[in-house]
Every structure is written in C-alpha cells, then in structure tokens.
Amino acid sequence: MRTEQCVRVVVLAADVLSCAGLTRYLESLAEVTLLEPDRRAEADVVLFAPECLSPGTFAALRRESRAGKPIVLVANDVSEADLLVAVECGVRAILSRAMATGDRLRQSVVATAARGGLLPPDLLGEVLHHVNYLQNDVLSPKGLNAAGLKSREIDVVRLMAEGLDTAEIASELSYSERTVKNMIYRFTSRLQLRSRPHAVAYALRAGVI
Incomplete structure (x- = not known):
C-alpha cells in the first residue's frame, strides 16, 4: 500500500484538453507524482478519462485492470448499466468531468491508491442496489455467470x-422460435433490459460476447 506522500499516477485521456486539465490539477498536489503513460507499469493509480463510455472504453478498462492497476474514472453520463460494468472492470472511483476539481481528484486518487474507493452518493446507492439484485435475484439460480446470463442465453445474444x-x-x-422468444423475454426482464439492442450492448460491456 502506498502512503499519501507519494501516489504515482498515470493520466490516460481521450483528448489533449482533458489530459492537460487533469495533469494541471494533479501537478499541484504534493502527495501525487505524475508518470508518463509509457511508465504506467510503475503507477499506483491509473486516471482514465475517455471521451465517452462505450464497449471500446470498457475493453480498455479491463486491460488496465488485468495489469493490476486500480482505476479512477472521469466521465459524464454514467448510466446504471455502465456503472456496474465499470466496477467489474476495476474502477474504484468515479468522478463526473464537471466535479473533477483538484480536491476531489486528490480524494479519489489517494483513496484508490489505498485500495479504497470513492463514488458519489447517488452512484453508490445504485452499486449497492445492483449488488443486492445480482446476489439475490440473478446469481442464486444455478448456471448464471457474473453478467447474469446463462450459457445458452449468451449464445442467443451473440447471434x-x-x-x-x-x-x-x-x-x-x-x-x-417460441423458445427463443421466451428466452429473450426472460433474460431481458430479469436484467431490466429495455430492448434487444440494449441486451447486446449490456453483453458487450460485460465482456461475455
């Protein structure tokens, strides 16, 4: 565990302006040492600021998480489904771009380096709600994975x-055809998915297809 005196941070941003703004905030913090992206193997925390949340974004988050790096995510418009997938991808703290001030960045980075986390209260409530939902209504039946889908349901979504x-x-x-329709109805209802495109997007973000 790192101390507050030297948290090594790498900023990965989708655009130059976001990178410059986040870097400027972090450079003013005594307990933070900024590293260049090519040195992120040495980092304690990855600060990730994508242009938007998409399947490609979540794939990038998973790559960083597999490298063992806890992630602070700076993004706008984090939906309920996005939030759960982000946490599964190793995100420990989430900030909206509008709220990413120096003090909030400091709190997020320090908490994440200490293997803690930081979520806005409204998002924290959604995480707890979904964890409870997954444990009680989704994962309890046999045959379901962490995305809440059975193997044959994944086959359907893939097609x-x-x-x-x-x-x-x-x-x-x-x-x-009746069996397929019933399967789609059951898992979209169970996972509160609004449509077939929503189901495909959910499965992509969860990394099961």
Missing part, C-alpha cells in the same frame, strides 16, 4: 449481435 432475427437464431441453435 443477436450478429444481426440474426428470431427465426434465424432458432434455426442456428436448433430451438423453436
């Missing part, structure tokens, strides 16, 4: 992502 319609999915998996 949906490839553009197949219900009849084509049924033919590919040797199911009846």
